[in-house]
Structures are given as structure tokens and as C-alpha cells.
Amino acid sequence: MLQVDNLEKNYKQKKVLSDVSFQIEQGEVVGLVGENGAGKSTLLNILATVIKPSAGQVILDGMPYKGNQNAMRRHIGYVPQELSIWEDLTVEENMLFFEKLSWTKRTKEQCRELCLNMQLTQWEEKVSSLSGGMKRKLNMAISLLHDPKLLLLDEPTVGIDLKSKNEIGKYLVDIAKNDGKMVLYTSHDMNEIATFCDRVYVIGQDPFYLNLLKANDVDVEHLAGC
Amino acid sequence: MKAVFLTRLIRLKKEWKSILFWFVFPFIMTVIVMQTIGAVQESTNIPIGVVLEEETELATELVENLEQTSNIQLQYLSLHSALYKLEKYELDSVIVIKKGFEDKLKTGYRNQVIKMYSTDRSIAPFTTVETVSSYVQDQASRYKAVGEIQKLYTKNNVQEVVDAEEIIEKSKKRLEEKDLITPMFQFSTDSYVVSSEQTALLNVWGVWALFSMLATFFIFDWIIKENTKAIAVRWLYTTVTFRWYSLWNLFLYILLIVAANVLSVLLLTIVLDVMIRPQFLFVIIIFSVTISMVSFVIAYRFTKPFFYYVTSILLSLLLAVLGGSFVPIDGLTRRFEGVQYLSPVHALLLEKPNWLWLICIAAILFVSVWRGGRSHASS
Numbered sequence: 001m002l003q004v005d006n007l008e009k010n011y012k013q014k015k016v017l018s019d020v021s022f023q024i025e026q027g028e029v030v031g032l033v034g035e036n037g038a039g040k041s042t043l044l045n046i047l048a049t050v051i052k053p054s055a056g057q058v059i060l061d062g063m064p065y066k067g068n069q070n071a072m073r074r075h076i077g078y079v080p081q082e083l084s085i086w087e088d089l090t091v092e093e094n095m096l097f098f099e100k101l102s103w104t105k106r107t108k109e110q111c112r113e114l115c116l117n118m119q120l121t122q123w124e125e126k127v128s129s130l131s132g133g134m135k136r137k138l139n140m141a142i143s144l145l146h147d148p149k150l151l152l153l154d155e156p157t158v159g160i161d162l163k164s165k166n167e168i169g170k171y172l173v174d175i176a177k178n179d180g181k182m183v184l185y186t187s188h189d190m191n192e193i194a195t196f197c198d199r200v201y202v203i204g205q206d207p208f209y210l211n212l213l214k215a216n217d218v219d220v221e222h223l224a225g226c
Numbered sequence: 227m228k229a230v231f232l233t234r235l236i237r238l239k240k241e242w243k244s245i246l247f248w249f250v251f252p253f254i255m256t257v258i259v260m261q262t263i264g265a266v267q268e269s270t271n272i273p274i275g276v277v278l279e280e281e282t283e284l285a286t287e288l289v290e291n292l293e294q295t296s297n298i299q300l301q302y303l304s305l306h307s308a309l310y311k312l313e314k315y316e317l318d319s320v321i322v323i324k325k326g327f328e329d330k331l332k333t334g335y336r337n338q339v340i341k342m343y344s345t346d347r348s349i350a351p352f353t354t355v356e357t358v359s360s361y362v363q364d365q366a367s368r369y370k371a372v373g374e375i376q377k378l379y380t381k382n383n384v385q386e387v388v389d390a391e392e393i394i395e396k397s398k399k400r401l402e403e404k405d406l407i408t409p410m411f412q413f414s415t416d417s418y419v420v421s422s423e424q425t426a427l428l429n430v431w432g433v434w435a436l437f438s439m440l441a442t443f444f445i446f447d448w449i450i451k452e453n454t455k456a457i458a459v460r461w462l463y464t465t466v467t468f469r470w471y472s473l474w475n476l477f478l479y480i481l482l483i484v485a486a487n488v489l490s491v492l493l494l495t496i497v498l499d500v501m502i503r504p505q506f507l508f509v510i511i512i513f514s515v516t517i518s519m520v521s522f523v524i525a526y527r528f529t530k531p532f533f534y535y536v537t538s539i540l541l542s543l544l545l546a547v548l549g550g551s552f553v554p555i556d557g558l559t560r561r562f563e564g565v566q567y568l569s570p571v572h573a574l575l576l577e578k579p580n581w582l583w584l585i586c587i588a589a590i591l592f593v594s595v596w597r598g599g600r601s602h603a604s605s
Contacts, residue, residue, distance in 0.1 A: 020511045073463050088240060097236050100229040101471075102463035146463060211329060 002047070002150055002182055003026055007056035011040050016042045019150040020056070020223050022201055024150075029176045031197035033190070033213070038204030040186045041081070044154050046080035047159050047184070061149060077148035079140050083153045087128040091115060093139055094127060095145070104146045115141050118171045119164075133164025140168065144175075151175070153185035157192060165189070169196035194218050230474040235446070239431035248445045249486035252437035253493055259433050260498055274350060275308035275320040282328035289323075295357050298350075312343055319344040321358065332390075334370030336362050368394050368581050414474050432551030435493070435571045437515050438544055441519070442483055443538030448475070450531050455530035469595060478520045481510060487514045503577065513578040514569050519587040523594055545569040 002024040009017040017039045024030050034040050044052045047058060049069045058065040065072050085094050089124045095111040106114070112123055122139040123128060127138065136156055143151070151172070157165040173196050174181045187193050188214055193200055202222045213220040238245065257533040274290070278285055293300060295488035301308075301317065308320040320343040330339045340358055344350060371388045378388065393467040452459070453468050491510050495502055524541070528534040546552065549571020566572045 048459075049462065062508050076463070078457070078459065078463065082459050082460050084456050086457070093240070097233050098460065098464070100232045100236075101466060105466055143462070143463070214402070 001061060002184075003059040004047070004060075006056050007043070007046065007052045007058065009039070009046060009051070010054045017046075020203070021190070022221070022223060024182045024184060025048065026149075026182055027176050028181045028198045029172055029185075029196055031073075031193040031200040032184060032203060033188070033193060033200060033208050034203035034210045035208070038206075040203055041154055042154050044078075044184070044186065047150070048076055048152050049073055052080070060073060074146060075149040077146070077151040079143045079153040079156050081152075081158065083139050084137055085088070085135065085138055085142065087129055088125050088126070090124050090172070091120065091130070092123050094138060094142060098142045102145045104109045106145065111145070114144060117174075119167045131161075131164075133160040133167075133190055136160055136164065140171075148181070150182045150184070152199040155186050155188070157189065165192055172196060200210065227475055230471055231383055231478060233471075234475055237452075237482070241448075245445065245482075247567065248441040249482075251441045252434050253490040254450070254488070255437040256430065256434040256490075256494055260430055263443060268502070271297055271373045272318045272350060273299050273316065275303050275311060275317045276300050277303060277308050277320060278458075279305075279323060279325040280327055284328040284331055284365060285323045286411040286504055288358070291361050292354065294322075295354055298354055309343065312345060315345060315347060319348045319350040319354075321354075331362065331365045332369045334366050334373055335597070336366035345401065345581065357365055368397050370524045413519060429551065429575055430494065430498055431572065432546065432549065432575055434494060434573055435549065436546035436551050437512070438487060438490075439513055439542040439571075440538065442514070443524070443542060444523045444535070446480065446518070446525045447531050447534060449522065450528050450534055451480045451527040455529070473595065476522050480515055483518050484511050484514045487511075506577050509574060509577055509579050512581075512584055513570055513574045514579060516587055519591050523587065523591050526595060548572070550575055 004023065006021040007017055019042060020039075032040050032043065042051070046053045049065065049072055055187060062073060071138070071139065086097070088090050090114075092108075095115065096108065099106050099111055115121070115123060115138070117140060118137045120134055120141060122134060127135060130138070137159050140153070140156060151174075157168055160168075169192055172185065175181045177192065186196075190209070194213065194216050199220055200213055200217065201223045202213070202220060203223045210220060210222055229420075250571065265431060274292075278289070278290060289300070290299070301311075303320075304310070308317065310324075312320050312342040319485065320340040320506060322343070324341060325341055330336070339362060342355070342358075361454045369390070372393050373527070378384075449472055453472075458468070461471070464471075464472075483515045487510055488507055491507065494500060521538075525534055528537070548555070548565070548568070549569035551571055555572065559572070567582055570580045
């Protein structure tokens with residue numbers, strides 16, 4: 001279980017996150033929505049150990065982040081919004097490169113299977129020639145190489161076609177339900193959020209998203225935000 | 227470590243053409259530059275016709291001495307062709323080594339053994355005339371000395387046979403040992419002396435050093451490309467941090483660059499017909515390691531390849547100029563001793579390992595990468 005208690009983040013005088021508390025159970029797909037600048041990416045960055053919080057604590061399966069950052073990273077898969085892959089290499093080379101440096105060893109076939117599971121079939125193709133949807137899938141596949149318990153995705157479906165969006169959403173539900181992973185992801189597509197997420201947290205002061213999701217019978221909760 | 231090398235293999239498989247290009251770049255560019263300069267020099271040399279009326283040992287020796295004279299180009303011709311070309315101003319002047327040259331010199335006779343033709347446009351350098359006349363005088367004097375010794379032996383009824391060749395050889399050896407050509411000057415009020423340790427104008431190794439530095443800088447752009455803002459986040463979730471990943475790769479690249487540079491230097495000695503001492507290879511290794519570490523430290527501080535490339539070009543040129551790659555800085559280093567430490571190239575040209583640069587850059591590497599390297603998790 002991921003437990004977040006009274007999380008705060010300040011940049012000098014500016015408060016970006018204030019009193020954020022929530023939890024995610026094993027096997028859950030949780031959405032995180034809010035207007036631009038509400039602090040979604042900051043929250044994900046803290047949970048991914050990219051940045052440290054100003055106050056509050058995060059606990060993953062009973063182990064606090066504070067003082068255990070390096071150990072925690074073995075259990076976290078982070079899919080950044082910006083594509084974190086090498087365009088000059090093929091899908092295979094990207095996967096094998098990061099597999100060599102991963103805590104979990106996989107064979108070439110297992111790496112390929114991971115890609116196939118999310119309908120990423122162009123194994124030998126150069127990344128630069130892939131569609132946006134395929135690049136997003138590869139970005140996600142690399143983050144799953146070390147078999148993390150918690151998967152954090154920062155707008156993983158931005159700018160891709162509906163089919164790819166659907167495939168990614170289904171895959172996230174599949175790994176949560178079958179492998180017991182905790183999935184937290186942000187998106188601006190309310191349809192997608194309503195379809196694939198078990199619960200949704202709304203961050204920020206604007207009630208727009210909260211009202212919209214409530215109107216669609218989505219289990220939604222407001223986080224204090226900023 | 228094995229994992230890091232395996233990942234490097236994946237990248238090298240993709241980038242081998244560019245890496246290979248940078249490995250051969252210093253060799254190719256040095257050959258091109260030196261050959262071009264050689265060709266330009268050749269075309270600007272003054273053509274002098276040589277007519278050999280006899281091909282004796284002394285005549286050949288004189289011609290060999292002339293060939294050592296800079297800025298002239300000898301053409302061996304018959305008297306008729308030589309004079310024809312001189313009339314057409316295709317030759318600057320003509321030197322005729324007359325029949326009986328050796329015999330006359332051996333008897334100590336030095337007049338009219340050489341004949342020189344010139345025109346109203348002749349600019350035959352002073353050194354050529356000097357070389358010819360000093361050689362003739364030298365040889366004539368030597369044989370005259372032999373004749374005098376023979377006379378003394380006869381006068382004093384010494385039965386021992388005088389070996390003329392032995393006396394001549396001994397005389398030449400004495401001349402070399404006395405090192406009359408390279409005198410040492412020292413002013414009574416100055417504490418420094420003119421050293422025989424000097425660098426040449428546009429040294430082969432100076433040119434090679436410039437291109438080798440450029441190539442090394444460009445090879446090390448992988449540090450920037452493999453730790454872009456987008457990729458940097460991946461290094462949080464790997465068994466090795468980017469710091470260790472880059473340090474292991476530095477080690478691997480140093481091995482490759484040293485091997486490529488040593489091979490390049492050996493090939494240059496063959497292609498450009500340059501002599502080196504075996505110790506010079508050790509100097510090349512130290513230089514290659516130093517420049518690799520300099521490139522690493524600089525690349526580590528950059529985030530955009532373009533600015534790194536511009537800095538690399540400027541820095542390579544600066545180090546080459548400060549090291550005396552193009553114009554010797556011996557005069558400057560005699561006056562200001564510290565100048566020689568401004569660039570690792572100067573020690574390379576003197577064929578000495580530059581320990582100071584190596585130690586300093588290793589210390590900077592430790593401080594910048596170990597302590598001040600780009601961190602990932604910020605507060």
C-alpha cells in the first residue's frame with residue numbers, strides 16, 4: 001500500500017502542494033486530475049523520488065521514503081511525460097540497454113514479451129520511425145523492466161490516437177488486477193480516467209473536474225492541493 | 227562493470243562509424259596538413275641545376291650536403307640542358323662540379339674545381355654558395371693537412387705509413403664532437419642559458435596534437451547525449467548511477483583512445499618518415515589520458531552539445547597555440563617559465579610526459595564528478 005501523509009512542497013515562498021494525504025491499495029488504478037499548475041507533476045515527482053517534499057511523509061509497503069530513497073526506487077516505476085528513450089536505437093536496443101542496468105534480469109524474449117503485452121510489436125524498428133503511441137508504450141515498457149510495485153505515469157497517453165490510448169489503459173488495468181501493482185496516473189482525458197480508473201483524486205482549487213467526474217458517477221475525492 | 231560495458235557495446239554498435247572516423251581523424255588530418263605544407267614548400271624552393279662532370283666520392287658528398295640546404299631544389303642535368311634552362315630562366319643558377327674535382331681537392335688545390343653560372347635574376351641563397359665554398363675549403367684543408375703530415379714524416383725519416391683516410395675521418399669526427407654548429411650562449415648577467423631543447427616551426431606532433439584533442443573532445447559528446455534532461459530520470463532506476471556509468475565508460479574510452487593514438491603515431495612515423503624514440507609512445511599515452519580526462523570533465527558540465535562543440539574547438543586551438551604547435555614558444559618559455567605549463571601540448575613537443583596536467587586534471591575530475599556532479603533528486 002502507498003500512504004501519503006500531509007505532503008507539502010514549497011519552492012522558496014511559493015507553495016506548490018499543501019497538506020496532501022491519500023492512499024493507494026494494491027491492485028488499484030488511481031487517476032490524478034487537475035488543472036495545469038495544480039501540482040500533479042510535482043506530486044508524481046515526489047512519489048517517484050525525483051524531488052524531495054518540504055514536509056510530510058510517504059510510505060510504501062510500510063517503508064518510509066525518507067532515508068530510503070535508493071532502496072525505494074527498486075519498487076517504483078516512473079513514466080515521465082517527456083519521452084525518456086533513445087530515438088537513434090531500435091525498440092530492442094532500448095529495452096536491452098536498460099535491462100542490462102536493471103535490478104531485475106530478463107532474457108531478450110522476456111523483454112520482447114513485455115512489449116508484446118502492450119501491443120508494441122515493432123521490435124526491430126528504430127524508435128525515430130515509430131508512431132507517437134508506440135513511443136509512449138516503449139517509454140512505459142522500460143519503466144516496467146524492474147517489475148516495480150508502484151507505477152507512476154505522468155500523462156502517458158498525451159497526444160496519441162484513441163486505439164493506443166485504449167491499449168495502454170487496458171494494459172494498466174491488466175497489470176494492476178493480475179500482478180497486484182499500484183497504478184497512479186495523470187491525464188486530462190476524463191473519458192479515459194472514468195473508463196480505466198478505480199478511483200480518482202482531484203488536485204487543486206478548481207471544482208470543475210470534481211463536478212464533472214461526480215456527474216459521471218466516478219468515485220472521486222478532492223485532495224487539498226495548493 | 228560488465229553491464230556497463232554491455233550497454234556501451236549496444237551504443238558502439240550504432241555509433242562505430244562516427245567513432246572510427248574520430249579515431250582516424252588526427253592521422254588523416256596530420257598527413258594532409260604536412261603533405262600540403264611540404265608541397266607548398268617544394269613549389270616555392272629555388273631551382274638550382276647541378277652538373278656532375280664526375281661522380282666521385284667527394285663530388286657525391288658535396289651534392290648530399292647541398293641537398294640538406296633548405297629552400298633550394300636541385301635538378302641534376304647535363305651542362306647543355308642546364309645552361310639552356312638557365313637561359314630560359316627555368317633555373318636560378320647552375321653549379322658545375324668539374325672533372326678532376328676529387329683529385330684536385332686531394333692535392334689541396336681548391337681553385338676552379340667548381341663553376342657557377344647565374345643570370346641577372348639569380349637569387350641563389352647565400353647559404354648555397356656558402357655550403358659549396360665551405361665544403362671545398364674543408365676538404366681541401368683536410369687533404370692539405372694530410373700532405374703536410376706526410377712531408378713532416380719524410381723530413382724526420384719516420385718509416386710509418388700515413389693513412390690519409392684515417393686522418394680525414396678523425397678530423398670529421400673531431401668537428402662533430404666539438405659541436406661547432408650549435409653553440410651555447412650565456413650572458414654573464416643572465417641566469418638562463420640557450421637550451422638545445424627546441425621545438426620546430428609547425429611540428430608534426432604539434433599538428434597531430436591539435437587534431438587529436440579535437441577528436442577526443444568530439445568523442446566525449448556521449449556524456450551530454452546520454453544524460454539529456456529527458457533521459458536523466460532513467461538513471462534513478464538503474465543499478466548504477468550516471469556518475470558510475472560515465473566513469474566506467476571513461477575508463478573504456480581511455481583504453482580505446484590510447485590504442486588509437488599510439489597506432490596513429492606509429493603510422494605517421496611510417497607515412498611521413500619521422501623518427502621517434504620508443505619513450506615518445508609513453509608521452510603519447512600520458513597525453514591521451516590527460517586529454518580524455520579534460521574532455522570528460524568539460525563535457526560533464528554541459529547540457530547542450532552545440533555549446534560543447536564550440537568550446538571544444540576553441541579550447542583545442544588555444545591549447546595548441548599555447549603549446550607551440552604552430553609557432554615555437556621557446557623564447558617565451560625561457561623568459562616566463564610558467565608559460566610551458568599552460569598547455570599539455572608543449573611537453574608533448576619536447577617529448578616529455580606532462581605529469582602536472584595529468585595530476586591536476588585527475589584532481590579536478592575527482593572534485594567535479596565525485597563531489598559536484600549533476601545530482602538527480604533535488605530538494
